[in-house]
Amino acid sequence: MSGGSMVFVGKIAYLVLFPGTLFVLVCGVAVRVVMSGTGAALLGPERTGAGAAGERSWTAASGAVPDTGSLQAVVWLTPLIKVFSLAWVSCIVLGFLSGDLVLLFALMLVAAGSDVFAALLSSNPRAKQEGWRSAVSFSAWAAPFAVALCAVALRTGEVTVSGVIGWQAARGVMPLASAGGGFARAGIACALVAAFVSMIAFAGLRPLGRGCFSDAPGGILADVSGPPLAFFAAGRIAALFIAPLLIVALFLAGPAGRAYEIVFWVLKVAGVVLLLSVADALSARAGARAVAVWGVGFAGGLAVAGLVLTWIGVAS
């Protein structure tokens, strides 16, 4: 094989195995177990929703996808696109593939948007109705997260993910790094909170997200069972891991080469997972209007304030 072919095969291996699809799904299942355990510890066994292994009947079941519902190609392809996009995000964050913040955001848009489009393409009115709610949830994370990414790029002067991680490796965790002074630190702290809130919606967690594990399923999930449903569940599980991974990589100093730094990175990811779990366990699912107010309004406003403060800090 030529050198070019080897590089191509290597990149495919990254996307499929490590740190791509397989790695993301294994870590996502671990995050799911932590979240389920946190919910059980806080609320007892009587909390709403299935247990960590509650999806077993989905994957074991033979499919019953109705002819009158979503197009067959849509229900098979959209979850695969989502998982593939999130695997690519994981590869970029962990430094196995190169990519800038715009590509990262675009992949996240594709991943989250695939669910919305699948629901809206369905001829099932119940699926379509939930599709619009998912669209509100989509805007609740996309708008504030885009502004938070701008604040990160402004603070670091870097547009690549590896550049942002390298900046933090040299100067420390972003909210505490001295570069840019107090205004920049306050701005990044605001952006961090906005990003955390937006990741709740991105991962489909309560109160801002539309989930398939913790309440009565709606949207495209009402249309499918069997293998397509398992693929959708895989997409949600992948998002559960990508959300804390992004927060740590962009704001809390992502993974670096030394062994002790990897241990710290794992601990930071675990901490963010725990915070997301507590938010999910103690909240009720918000309605579309509340999601818009708290996502686009509160988190978006906080992200804009963070961007302005960061700009003032960096400029002065």
Next chain:
Amino acid sequence: MSRLRAGLLPRVAAFHLRLGGCGGCGDMVDMLLRGAGAGRLGVAECGTPRHAGLLVVTGAWNRGQARAAAEVVGQAPGSVRVLVVGDCALGGGPLLEASREPESVCEHVSADLEVAGCPIEAEEFMEAIRRAAR
């Protein structure tokens, strides 16, 4: 620790299909599936038959609901287990003569487990759920 273990246990997604009857069995099934004991039984109610690992059927299979009922059963995955609950669903019950062409659910759906009674015994139903969830 027991809270944690109960929270992590796998649960079978159950869908309740209510057909014609007085509603007593249906109310009891709803109470048991949604109530405090559901987590310990290893079941969680789901909102669509397409996700169901367990289909719980109450009431008589009658002419007015036959088409809708058949559609719900058809939407369930092939590996779904069916639990038929109550005398009406089993082709008997006090409303047998008042109903329009009532039939036993078992004539239309292959039942894996049956719980007879009018009304049913809660303990008997919970035992059937435990067996179905295994």
